[in-house]
Amino acid sequence: MWLTEGRWRLLEVERPEDPYYNLAVEEAVARAVGEGVAPVTLRFWRNDNAVVIGAFQCVSLEIKLEECIKYGVKVVRRFTGGGAVYHDIRNLNYAISFKRPSPIPGDNILTGYRVVGDAVIAGLGRLGVEAEFTPVNDIQVGSRKVSGMAGTLTRNILFIHGCLLVGSNIEVLSRVLNVPREKLEAKGVGSVRARVATLRDELGREVPMDEVKKALLKGFEEVFDAEFISGDLTSWEKDKAEELYKNKYLTVDWNLGPCKGCPHKDRDTALFRRVGLADQKASGLQI
Secondary structure, rough: OOOOEEEEEEEOOOOOOOOOHHHHHHHHHHHHHHOOOOEEEEEEEEOEEEEOOOOOOOHHHEEHHHHHHHOOOOOOEEEEEEEEEOOOOEEEEEEEEEEEEOOHHHHHHHHHHHHHHHHHHHHHHHHHOOEEEEOHHHEEEEEEEEEEEEEOOOOEEEEEEEEOOOOHHHHHHHEEOOOHHHHHOOOOOOOHHHEEEEHHHHHOOOOOOHHHHHHHHHHHHHOOEEEEEOOOHHHHHHHHHHHHHHHHOOOHHHHHOOOOOOOOHHHHHHHHHHOOHHHHHOOOOOE
């Protein structure tokens, strides 16, 4: 069903236990919008216990594979740039796909971060959380980060997605991500725990995910002056997601990435291949 001007699609398609499928859907939806076979789309979804690394990052440098195995954390590479993030079931991921030329002023990625950030901030305000945008792509409450964004700009797509810390397990987050001390010190903190915050921390209560979704949706509608109509994946998107899932996101080559100079490339490659798809549940490291 095609939506009229000012009426966009809302998707809540997810498989929390399967981050590889979730990332395949993420890319399939962006491609569909760019090809003009789907309308502007806002998607809410979750992963349960996964590290998602940027398209150009080195696994050896960004994550601690041994800790991922210990905590049963899956590892998957996304199609956008940016840094590594930890997802669990108490995080909410948001993504918005535009066909270019987009309604973003200047039709560029940096302004996109700011405008999408404004939408998220407007939603957080409805929950009683006062947040602000911090360039290039962070949303903070005081000095602590509650959400970061990543995106991509191609000939026909402007795509931005982010991860909001609703009630995430910060202890696991701090153990599986390899954040250089220099980066933390540049932010004026000494640990990951001191750098990030959850909505639970800020509000002093567990925040139901539906409450967060409703607030963010209102924020996006307000900032973009649009109405979002709940929808489903098109048959084109389902087919493309399945293709990407099998041929890209489930592969060792994609998840380890193109980096040839990683300090532990051989070790990580051997580990990924030894684990194999058949042993996912037993190993904890699922690829």
